[in-house]
Amino acid sequence: MKKIISSYAYPGFIFARAQDAAILVQKVKDKISLVNNYEANGKMKTNIAFLKVPVATVKLYFKKPDQLLIKNEKGISFVPKTAVNINLNNVLNNGKYSVLDAGADKIGSTVVAVVKLLPEDDNADVVLSTLYIDPLKLVVLKSKTTTGITEPMSWR
């Protein structure tokens, strides 16, 4: 009897957790979808072993669906092309993906839900995205993106 319960209950449990993760991702997506475009002012500090780069005053421009520009007001700045993923619109609204529940973790004192996004497109640049979501505030506190390409560092 025990075996019957476990074999039937387990897939349902997995499905329910995956569904919860998908709902959570959708809620975060709804929140950031409120932003159609923005212009922001900031300071950028670059720490790369072989480059000495001073702290730069930058302007960030974003426009849906996936345009992001980081502009250094004085001189050039080096930013990896995958830095477009600092804008979560680019991660969450970039094509179709499967959502997997990867459990929970802690960032500082905050308990976060860990969710993995697997692109359905085999040829997508992004192989895997892992999001650490604060389920109460509905914001992403950390994301990890794995790309399948070696790409040049973009600079502006």
Add this chain to the structure above:
Amino acid sequence: MSYGKYIAYGLPDKVIFSFNTKDYKLPKGVTFDFEDGSTKKTPEEKLQHQKGKVEIAIGSYTINKGISDAVFK
């Protein structure tokens, strides 16, 4: 990412972007003075040198006021 007054839009005040520098190539025509390799590094130092970090602290956002496509060209 850390959030402050723009949390309602899911926009962070601070973003720290880490990446493996060994996966990136500098643009053609750009040269830098690299280390000459005369000093030996510990495994920890070598590992650290493969990581790059960009930290952006954002002071203010202007949201949904429109941006011309020309800005991105």
